[in-house]
Structures are given as structure tokens and as C-alpha cells.
Amino acid sequence: MSIDALKAAVGAAVVWDRAELASRDPGFDSRNFEALALVRPANVEGVVALLRYCTENGISLVAQGGRTGLAGGAATTGDQIICDLGAMNRIEHIDPLARVAVVQAGASLAAVQEAARAYGLDPGIDLAARGSCTIGGMISTNAGGIMAFRNGTMRHRILGLEVVLPDGRVFDDLTRVLKVSAGYDLKQVFVGAEGTLGIVTRAAIRLEPVPGASAIALIAVDDAASAQRVVGHFLGRASLRAAEIMWQKFSQTMAMMLGIDPTSLPLDAPCLLILELESDTPENAARELEEGLAEIWSEAHIRDGIIANSLQQAQTIWRLREETEQLERRHSHPPSFDVSVPGGALDDYVSRIRTGLSTLDARLDAYVFGHLADGNLHIVINTDGPLAPDRHSAIEEVLYAGLRDMGGSFSAEHGVGIDKRDAYERHADPVKLELARSVKALLDPKNLLNPGKIVNRRPRETD
Template sequence: MTASTAAEQALQALRQQLGAAVFTADEVPARNRNDYSGLAPTQPLAMVRPADVEGVAAALRICHAHGIAVVPQGGLTGLCGGARAQSDEIALSLERLVGIEEIDPASATMTVLAGTPLEVVQQAAAAAGFFCPLDLGARGSCAIGGNLSTNAGGNRVIRYGMARDMVLGIEAVLADGTVVSSLNKMIKNNAGFDLKHLFIGSEGTLGIITRTVLRLFPKPASTMVALCAAEDYGTVLKLLTAARNGLGPMLSAFEVMWPDYWDMATQKVRGVRNPFAADGRSYGAYVLVEALGTDPAQDGPHFEAWLARLLEDGTLPNAVVSQSLADEKAFWGVRDACAEFHQLWPGHLAYDIGLPVVNMDEYAVRCKAALSAQLPGCEAVFYGHIGDGNVHIVAYQTGVAAQPKDAADDIIYGLVREYGGTVSAEHGIGTMKRRWLAHARSAEQIALMRTLKAALDPKNILNPGKVI
């Protein structure tokens, strides 16, 4: 049977089984032809939009029988090309699998369908008196299933962990349409292999997540935010230790901005102000510290006393503490100003890497110098979730028709390998980082990944060409 015949037979079977949920050729909506990676749009063979888990299973059974590749799609906010379906592949969108199925106050869990936007999950948790700590800039668009398939991180990893740390149960559909459901609500469950971890972080290459049971947490009753100036990176490390020791479990974010990032954010992004402008000097680093507490009467004074000690003993040269919700938003606005950098550097190159915390500043200095020396006119800024080992880099070369991605990748990922870091801290591998996977994983690890892939998807129909 030829490939075209197999495709036609698969499409016919899909139409018979799923009817109007199947879109072919020009019927495929424009939004399903790309993700947020910046790569060129594609033209999938078809797009399937099942209404339930049974529809997902039926679609996979048909595609498996005919050897047609399937690319799962959630909110399409991924940055690594992991949700782009090619001309001989079928995009399987989970956008109709939405809804909060249950909130169990006794077990502090939520059972939710995979296509549900993260912000809906957050709002439902809040309405029930709980807190969903997973938070990303794309919260209004990204789907919880996609968050889990890429093991998303975000701003509060230092306290609550990555996405996988918030999951108790998973339902997933395998390549052949088999539904594996383990909607466990128990934190302690050591009955054999913990299979949910096969699917979390594997980017839809081992199975498609359709439901999940999430852990919920107590809703914070108080929020404290401070912006701290540091003389150098050594001071940043002292501050991190002091925050862990002095704030304990209240510490929820520790965001560091190097001076190049700070200057760009506060001087060039409209609406962002520099709270240290009055002292007329620059510092070696800037740190946003956030703490979440449960006792408003005590948490604020404790936080301010902790910060005051660091100012009094000379650890910090300057700091400002939020006094209102407007202050909190303004402080976070400096850290989130990176979302506007595309207006200043159109088509800029963005990187998400992980490094040992102690090496981050040395890496930033060497990386910035190497980019400037090897790519004349290339500027770079550094910032990130330093408390959990994650650095973001934005690079841009002026005066060129196209940004030198391959050359910049060589420099940035080459240094990552030298420092024993990872080429992806929280955004996955997809297609864009696949060639660099060996910089962060050993040959033995990659071989084991391929063994798992071959065992669960022997026909290689689930998101082929992604990750490994």
C-alpha cells in the first residue's frame, strides 16, 4: 500500500468515526498550522478535534492501523516547534477536551481535562478556596495538558516545584488507542512503576495526556515582594541563602536580572519604571524576591524585618518593599518586561537554559563576550529563575537580514555543555533543540529514551521527529 493510499484510507475512516471533527487540507484552521516557536507555518494532512477521550482513542487507533503520524496540540504556546504537524501528519487538537471534572476538598485535588486553559484551572482552584501555583505568562492560552507534556516550570518552582510535582494522576492514550487511566488522588502510592512520569515531560511522544489529577495548595493570605539591588553575583548568592534560611517555606520566587537586562527593561520598555532611579547609580545585579504566607498579621512584619537585617549588616546596598498591589505589579513588571523585547529587537533569539547556580554569572560573562566577539553587533541580556537554576537569554545582532541562530546556538549551547548544564530548563526540546540534546544527556540516557519510545510507539506515529 502506498503512503497516499494509506492516508486516504485513514482520512476516510476518521470521517466515518468522528464526522465533523475532522478537517482536511484548506479546512485546517490557521492557528493549528503553527505553535509559538517562530518557525514557518505548516500544512498538516488533516486536523482532528475530538470531543472526548473516546474520540482521541478512536483517532489514534485509526492512525496506528494505517501508519499515519499524529501530532498532539494543546494551546499552541510552545516555543520549540513541538506541536507543528507536517504535510503527511495529522494534528490532533485537544481544545474541546475542556472542563474541571471534580474538586475534592478532602484530598485537596482537582481532576481536569487536558485541553483546559491554565488560567481556568487557577480560577477554579481559587473559587474553591485553594491555590494552583503553576503560573506562566501564557496562562490564558496554554492548556494544562501541554503544561504537563513539557513539564512546564514558571515563576514559583523554587517553592512548589515543576509541573510534574503538582500531578498525582494521569490518564493518557497510547499510540494504538489504548487508554491508560490512573487518576490517583493519593500522595503516597508506591504500587509498582509510577507511570505518570512516562508522559509528563515527554512532549506527546509516548502518549497523549487526556486527564490529570492535580494537587491543590492552601490559598496564600499574604504576598510580600521586594526588589533588591546587589553589588555583585556573590551578593546574589548570599541573598539566596538568606532568603531560604530566613523566609523558609514562604519563599516563592527569586528572580535575578543582570544589569544589561535591567537597563533595557527600565530604560527602553514603555511603562516600566526603575525604583532605584533616585540614587543615581547602577548595581551588579537586581533581585526580585516574593514570599507567600498564611498570616497577614505576622508575614509582612517578618518579611520587612528580614530585609532590614540584610540592609543593616551591609549585605544589600538598597532594596524596596511593595506597599500595595500596585507596587507588586510594578515590581513584577520589570521582570516581565521581556515580553516586550520583540518590539525593540524584532525576531530576537530567545534561550531557556539551566546551569549550576554557582556558575551562572561566570557563564553570563563568557557567553556575552563570545557572542559579541564572534557575531559583531550582537547584544545579549540575561535574567531568570536563579533559585531553581534557570537562566533566560535574549540575543540580537543588529544590521543583519536574519538573526544568526545556528551560530548563536553553537556559542550558547557549547558553553552550557562545558558547565554541565541543560539546553532546556522549562520549555522542552521539540524540534528546535533536538540536535543539542546530547549536550545535556549522555549517550546511555538517550539510548534508554529511544528504548522507551520503541516499546510504547513501535510504529513511531506519536509526534515523530521531536525530542529524540
């Protein structure tokens, strides 16, 4: 393939060759820019032209958004082309009465939040990478975040989608209403598909009212069960925005790396719980938080706690949870995992994996933190990576054993990509795997869209 031929095919779209890619930041994953070229279409017609060119020439294509993925879903190889959706970033329409936003896939979450906030609304989902992650990428990985327990994951925020299929056809299901009972809900096939079935170009997103203010507390407890009693109490009486849990090894290490005064926060507890409560004014939010904690204090065996009395203190509490890149600075590319565990099993699960890791190697331990109210735990291993394949698989087996049987998942919100594909093959239901391969073969018979991600399907001999 020649760059000149590619440029001629995609018209006004920006094209970067291999040399240009080498000079740019690839984002969270160094493999993102190993491609032959990058194309940045300005509109859906540009995406159609690019896909048709790739199909006609048998070239595989990888869609990319904010390049914040953590499972290698946007990783590329030297014979592939990147479809970068960064230029398709317009927020086309916000309907404050219907509480719907129609946005292009390249719009960042932060941009959508800001635009919706002008109407007193919010997309109902929030991530630490809000300034970089894009709506298309969030749809492709079915992103979750801190409010999933209340508003659902990205799958639940989507009313309609526009998707360009591998052959250049446009799947147009950009409905803007909640109630649609009209046959198969085919748009859901593309949510969580990581660009393997089509490229999302536009979305209609449900919006939620934004309260006037919030208050934040950091609570010290003995275990996840105690933290869950606190959360359950507030779920029954107030508007809970966030309930984040951090085990001691994580919180103490983060405080040290961030230079937080250890006497300023209750860091000695086995678990810390961040609660954020919403109300019409800061005073009411703080009062509801204080009163609720007083009511549940003894029952939940709360050890200690503080309610942030300034914006700076609130930001410090959230930094403790969100600036997880500090673990990357402490360790070189530490292996990280993202699991969902049914709520009642959290303490047993964390105890079991710690025992399993130490049995595997006495030096191994886990930094554990996550979204308590929906059982999503993030686990970072205290060792440098990348690990040898057999070592990585052994750690995976410790973390993933029994999850499916208990109703959990080996991947909660980061997707499968290429890094978790083998785990997907081992831990998913065999019938589910068979159906996934069939859907891939139907929609992408030449296996050109993000090949090797999620399902490992070779092209048919006749392709």
C-alpha cells in the first residue's frame, strides 16, 4: 500500500505516515502507534471512504479514540491503518426537555459533561480519564466508572447509534427515545465490541439532572462488608454519587507517592471508603452526610472519618483514589486487572487472591481499589512488567478462578482487547464464544476490523 493511494482514497482526511506516528505520543499503550498509517476523517463520509478502501485492498483497520484503553484494544501492528476519530468531536445537539445529547464519537467525556452542564444536565457517567477518553471509545469498551451502580454502564446510557460497517454501509439506529420495542436491539451488538464489528461515529446519550452541590467523606472501616453497610444506608436515604473503596496497601502507597501528610487522613484502617453525596446546596449535602454517618456509625463499626471542609481537602481525597498512575511510577508497567465480584463475596475474594499470590511467590501482593457499590475491583500487582506469559497466566488464574461460577466477571470495564483475549477464551461460556465468533464472521467476513481483539478468529480460506 502506498501513502499516496491512501491519501487519494480518503480525500480531505488527515493522514500520518509511519514517520509521523513515531514522533507522536501513542497514549496509554506504546503499541497504539505501531501502524503503517493513521487517517483522521472529518465526517462519516470520510470513515465510509476509508473502510471501503481497506476492504477493497484487504487492509486491516483499528479505530482509536482517546487512546486511554488498558487492555490493548487499540494496539496496532505494522501492516494496519488507524482510523482516528479525533476530528469528529462535535456535540451536535442537546435536547434539555428530552434529556438527550447527540454527539460524534470523537467528543471527549469532559466536553460532553461541560456542554450538558449548561442545561443543568450530565451524561450520568464519569471516569478519571474524562479529559481524554472519547464517547466512541467508551461505547466500544462499555465503560463504567464511579456512577455505574446508579446510572448503569455506557450500555445503559445509549439510546441510539450510528455505526459504519466493514463494507462501508452505515447502520443508522440513532433513536433518541427510551422506549423502543421494535425487534432485535442490534445497536447493543456494537457496545463493548471494541471496534471489531463496526466503527461508531455518532451516539444519542441519555442525560441526567445535575444537583446543585455535593459533599465528600473519607471513612475508615475494617472491611468491605462494613463499607457496604454504610453504602446501603445511604442508598436508602440520599442521592449517592460515588462509593469508592481502597484497601490499605493501595491507600498508604498512594498517599506516600502523592506526598499526602499521613496524619491528615485516616490511613491506618484496613479499608477506606470515599462517599460523595449530592444535594441542592453544599450545606445540605454535608448535613445529610454527617447525619447519615452518625446513624450508621456503630452498626457499621466505623473506625474514623472526615468530611471534607474545603475544595482542596475534597480534591486530596479524590487524588488518593484517581491518580493511579502513581503505581506506574513505583513499579515499571505493573500488571493490572479489572474484575467484577458479587458484593457479598468481596472480603473473601480479596483474602483469597492475596493468599494465592503469596503461594505463587512470597514477594507478590496486590494493590486493590475500586467501585464498591457495583463490586468492580481494580487490582495492580506489586511487581514490574511485562511478565513472561506463563507468569502472567499463573497470576490470572489466581485472580479469575471461581469468578464465573459466583456470577462475576474477569473483565468489568476495561474490555478484553488483546491482553485479555486468552482469558476470555478460557473463562467465557463456550456457547457464548461460539456465538461471538459467528457474529464476527457475519459482520466482518474478511476479519479486517481490529483483528485478533476479543475473539481470535482466522479469516476463512475463501476470504
